[in-house]
Each structure stands twice: as structure tokens, then as C-alpha cells.
Amino acid sequence: MLTLPAVHAEEKSPVRLDTSLDEPYQVSVDGELGGQSIRVLECIFDHLQQPYRIQLTSLSRARQNVSRHIADGFFSSAPDNRVDGYARLSAPLLAEKWYWYALDARVLNRPIWDRNLRIGAVLGSNSLTWLEARGINVVQKVARLEQLIELLQRERIDLFLADENAMRSALPQQPLAQPLQQRFVRYSPLGVYFSHDFLELHPDFLNAFNRQVEPCAPRGSKLTEEEADYLRQLTAQHLRRWAYHDDLLNALRKADARNTSDARIQELDRQWLRERLLEEKPLIRSLLQAPPSRLLMNVAEQYHPLFNELFLSDRSGQLVAISEITSDYWQADEDDYQQAKRLRPGEIHIGDIEYDGSTQSFQSKVSAPIHDPLDGHFLGVLSLGINIETAFGDSSR
Numbered sequence: 001m002l003t004l005p006a007v008h009a010e011e012k013s014p015v016r017l018d019t020s021l022d023e024p025y026q027v028s029v030d031g032e033l034g035g036q037s038i039r040v041l042e043c044i045f046d047h048l049q050q051p052y053r054i055q056l057t058s059l060s061r062a063r064q065n066v067s068r069h070i071a072d073g074f075f076s077s078a079p080d081n082r083v084d085g086y087a088r089l090s091a092p093l094l095a096e097k098w099y100w101y102a103l104d105a106r107v108l109n110r111p112i113w114d115r116n117l118r119i120g121a122v123l124g125s126n127s128l129t130w131l132e133a134r135g136i137n138v139v140q141k142v143a144r145l146e147q148l149i150e151l152l153q154r155e156r157i158d159l160f161l162a163d164e165n166a167m168r169s170a171l172p173q174q175p176l177a178q179p180l181q182q183r184f185v186r187y188s189p190l191g192v193y194f195s196h197d198f199l200e201l202h203p204d205f206l207n208a209f210n211r212q213v214e215p216c217a218p219r220g221s222k223l224t225e226e227e228a229d230y231l232r233q234l235t236a237q238h239l240r241r242w243a244y245h246d247d248l249l250n251a252l253r254k255a256d257a258r259n260t261s262d263a264r265i266q267e268l269d270r271q272w273l274r275e276r277l278l279e280e281k282p283l284i285r286s287l288l289q290a291p292p293s294r295l296l297m298n299v300a301e302q303y304h305p306l307f308n309e310l311f312l313s314d315r316s317g318q319l320v321a322i323s324e325i326t327s328d329y330w331q332a333d334e335d336d337y338q339q340a341k342r343l344r345p346g347e348i349h350i351g352d353i354e355y356d357g358s359t360q361s362f363q364s365k366v367s368a369p370i371h372d373p374l375d376g377h378f379l380g381v382l383s384l385g386i387n388i389e390t391a392f393g394d395s396s397r
Contacts, residue, residue: 014051017041017192018062018071020124023169025076025094025190028056036165036218037076037190040093043216048208059124063193072198076190078126081133083193091210091360092189093217095353095388098127101167102159103152105181112136120148120160126188127161145170153177161185184226187362187389214357221353223364228350231386235348235366242299243382244373248312251292251321252370252379255314265318265330272329284325292321299323308359308385312370313337315380324358331381340367340381353388362388 019026025037033054045052055071062074067086078096079089102108110117113136120140121128131138140157142148148160149170162170192209199206223231242248268283275281287293296310300323310323317332331337339349351365366384371377 012049012051014053015045015073015198016053016055016071018055018057018065018074019076020057020059020062022059022076022125022166024165026056037093040213040216040218041075041192044209044212047212047216066193066195069195069197071195073192073194075192076126077193078130078188078190080126080129080193082129087193087195088199088206089193090191090206091213091357092191092355092362093213094190095221095362096126096163096188096190097165098130098161098163098185098188099167099182100159100161100185101149101152101180101182103155103178103181104158107158108181108183117159118157120151120157122148122162125162126190127163130188131161146174149174149176149180152180163188184392187392189362189389210360211357213360214355217355219352219354221362223350223353227392231350231364231366231391232348234386234391235368235384236346238299238303238384239348239368239382242295243368243370245295247292247295248321248370248382249372249379251290252312252314253372255316255318255320255380258318260316260318265316268318269328269330276325276327283329287319287322288325290321293323296321296323305361305387306390308356308361308363308387309383310385311383313381313383315341315378320380331383336365336367336383337381340369340383341378343369345369345371345376356385359385359387364388364391 021028023035025035026033027035033056038054057065062071063083065071066074073087076093077083077089100108112119115137118139119131119137120142121131121138122145123141123143128138128141140148140151142151145162145166148157148162151157152160153176194206271283275284292312296312300307300310307323309326311319311326312321313331314320317330317337319326319329319331336349336351343349348366348368353362353364356363363385366386368382370379370382372379
């Protein structure tokens, strides 16, 4: 058993969290507990000024300890309906990226419900929980990922499901006789399950905890070329469906006549930031009630939960339409706006994966220039916050 020393703070009892070793998220080096999840939690609890301690055990024991009121929570966990009855999942600290791994590429195209397929998984892993929840037969359950790699090399199993980061940690420990074939499955969020009893005693804790995830979560995870290409195709389909609706084009054309002086734009941006904190929101309310904003709201609702947010900016960077209240009014200083403004008609800019605090999910900010179909001149930029868990959803086949 390893214990991470509590952060000292007066007048607060330490929160006990249980976890298991799971590289690279929770690792032990010379008796010290570290890893990606540990670093995020250290940041969150530091911001909260909340003492805590982490107990190292098996994941199954961690779940039991929470259900039996021995521990206040456990991590790092994907959503698990078996746990939802006695604990509540926090906002995601990180996201796992799952792939099928096999020696024979043809195996990757077989349906995984095929009872003749010999599938392996790591005991207690999030991927095993996901497979079993879907009724997929797992014939080999082992303690360590390195054992799965060895079983695959010895042709004792046909394929297994694992996180890409975990594989990067495991492969140097398990040399390959032949290269592995892989197929992307999904992104899966990782959070902390806090017991219902703990949250009843501390009703404000989870909201405070979740608010600290955004400043503490890692920034700017890169998409692969294949993923970026998929998002371009997905966005292009939506652009053809509704991005050139008359309500949006007319709003952009009318925006050309408004005051675009720096002083006026900065004044409106300051007003927007003030109104976000106030009950009265005349500027924000007027934009939300405008027909182009109602159109974007309808699109977001129709395709929920694919889009975290949709907003349209004119060529000066001022907002013209929004599906949600944005963090600020002026967009021209944002990288995604500047990137999109330089693109030719039909081109699309794909941003990195980042945590979105308003929806408590990981997203890619995608942006596209809007040019007038009548004369081809640049009108503005359409920005789409695409939920990556939904966009790259279950592709289990």
C-alpha cells in the first residue's frame, strides 16, 4: 500500500481517494506516486486548498472501498453504470484513446460479437468494463497489459482493446516479434467517482472540484491526420446543410455596416464580460434572441451532443450569432479565427483537443471561413466546438 501524503490545511478533513497503478495515469517511482492523473488532482486540490490522501490498491478494491464507505472516491475511471448507484463521476480529468490491437489486420474487420474471436483485456481496466457492458465475450483477463501483448504474440488471443498511452508505456517492456495492427475505437473520459454519502455531506464539493478541472487539465492534445481529416469531412457536411442559410448570410451582410472601430469593439467586449456576471444581460440577450442565433440553437439541439457550441463572427471579429453564451464578444484575437480567416473557400481549420469547462467534455474547435455566394468576398468565420467523444463515438463493430 502506498499513500500520497496529505496536503496540509487547517479545519478540513482530508478527502481519501483510492486508485490503482495504471501507467501513465498512476505510476509508482521509487515509492513515490505520480502520473498524469495525479498531476491534475494535485493541481485541483491545491486550488481548492483541500487536504487529501491517495491510497494505492486494486481497482476492484477501490470500487468496494467507496461502496462500503471506506474511501470517499476512486480514480481514474471511465463512466461505469455499475458504480453510478453509489457514486457520481466528476468532470473528466483526461481522456483515454482506445484501439483494437491484433497481429492480423483482417481480424480487425471481424464483428467483435463473433463468439469465435478470442478477445483479451486487463482485469479492472476501463476497457474491460466497457466490453462487458456491451455483452462482448472476453476470454482472457490478465493483470497487466504486457501479458496481453505476450498472449497476442503467442497467438493465444486474436485481439485486445487498450488505451494508446498505456500501450506506449507497456511496449518498451515487452519487445515485439512482429508489428501490431491497430484500429481506433473511441475516446473515453477519465474522472473521479465520489461516493453519494460523501457528496451529501459536502453538497458544494463536486461543483467546486469540477470548476478547477479546466485550469488543471492538460492542454492541446493533437489529433492524428486521419482524425483531423474525418472532422473536416464531418464539418463540410454540416456546412453544406445549414451554414449558408439566408438568416446567417443576411446577418453577416448587415454586420458590414456597423461600427468596427477598435474603441467600439473593445467597449462591447467589456460590456459582454460584465454581463456574463450579471443577472441583466441586454447585449447578450439581444444576440441570443436574434433569428441567426435561434437557427444555431436549433442546429445544436438537433445534433446534440455533437456540438458543444456554435457561433458566427463577422469579418471584424464581432459576434453575429451564438448557440450558447461565449466567453467573450470579440473573436478576432483567437487563433482559430485567425487561422480560418486566411483559408480559401471550402477549407476548414481543425484545432487541438482541449477541455471545455462549460460542457465538461473534451472538444476540438473547428472553424471555417464564410464567403458570400454572390460575389465571393469574405464575410466572417463559423466556429464549431465538436465533442470528440461523440464525434469519435463507439466504433466497436
